[in-house]
Amino acid sequence: MRASIVTIPPLAFRGNNPYHNAFLxxxxxxxACLVVAPAVVAYWRSAWELMGIYVYPNDNMKTAMVSTAIGFVGHAVANFGQFFFQKAFHPDRHRILFYVISRTYTLIYAVVCVNGWRGPxxxxxxxTEMEFNTVVVTLVVAVVALVVMRALRNISGAPFAIVNDTVDGYFEIISMFRVPLEVESQYYCCF
Incomplete structure (x- = not known):
C-alpha cells in the first residue's frame, strides 16, 4: 500500500537546497512520531478490542481461531492477488475506481494485519503459562525463526526506524524471497 497521492513521484518535493531538505x-x-505513530497505535488497539467485543466475546478459543483464520487467509489473498489487483486497478485507467478499490483494500488489509497478530x-x-521458562523458549524460538528467514531486522519499528516505501505499485507487497524466474526454475529440476 503506497502513498495517497499516486501521481507525485517520491522525490518531487526534494530541492537543491540542503537546508530545505533537512527541514522537510x-x-x-x-x-511521523507525533501524529502517525499514535494514530497507528490507537487503530491497532481499537481494532484488537473491537474483535474481542464482536467476535465470540465469551469464548477466547473461538475468537482466537477466527482471528487467526482472518489473518492467514487475508494475507494469502493479498499476497497471491497482488498482481491481479495491480493489473485490474490502475490510476491511469480508471482513477475513481482505483481510489475506491485501493481505499477499501487498505481498510480490509488493516483488519487482516491486526488479526494476523491477535489470533496467534x-x-x-x-x-502457554506466564512463567520464565515459557517466555524464554518462546523468545528463543521466535528469534531463531527470524534469523533463519533472514528477517530479524524487521523487528525494529517506529520510532526507532522509519522506512519510506519505494515500490511503485499500490497493491504490491514486498517480499524478501522474490527471485527472478531463471533462478527459481533451477529448484524445479530436482523432481
Whole structure:
C-alpha cells in the first residue's frame, strides 16, 4: 500500500537546497512520531478490542481461531492477488475506481494485519503459562525463526526506524524471497 497521492513521484518535493531538505526531513520525522505513530497505535488497539467485543466475546478459543483464520487467509489473498489487483486497478485507467478499490483494500488489509497478530497471540496465551521458562523458549524460538528467514531486522519499528516505501505499485507487497524466474526454475529440476 503506497502513498495517497499516486501521481507525485517520491522525490518531487526534494530541492537543491540542503537546508530545505533537512527541514522537510525534520518535519516529516516530527509528523511521523507525533501524529502517525499514535494514530497507528490507537487503530491497532481499537481494532484488537473491537474483535474481542464482536467476535465470540465469551469464548477466547473461538475468537482466537477466527482471528487467526482472518489473518492467514487475508494475507494469502493479498499476497497471491497482488498482481491481479495491480493489473485490474490502475490510476491511469480508471482513477475513481482505483481510489475506491485501493481505499477499501487498505481498510480490509488493516483488519487482516491486526488479526494476523491477535489470533496467534491469543492462542499463545491460551496454551502457554506466564512463567520464565515459557517466555524464554518462546523468545528463543521466535528469534531463531527470524534469523533463519533472514528477517530479524524487521523487528525494529517506529520510532526507532522509519522506512519510506519505494515500490511503485499500490497493491504490491514486498517480499524478501522474490527471485527472478531463471533462478527459481533451477529448484524445479530436482523432481
Amino acid at each position: 526531513t525534520l518535519l516529516d520525522s516530527i509528523f 497471540w491469543y492462542l499463545l496465551d491460551k496454551y
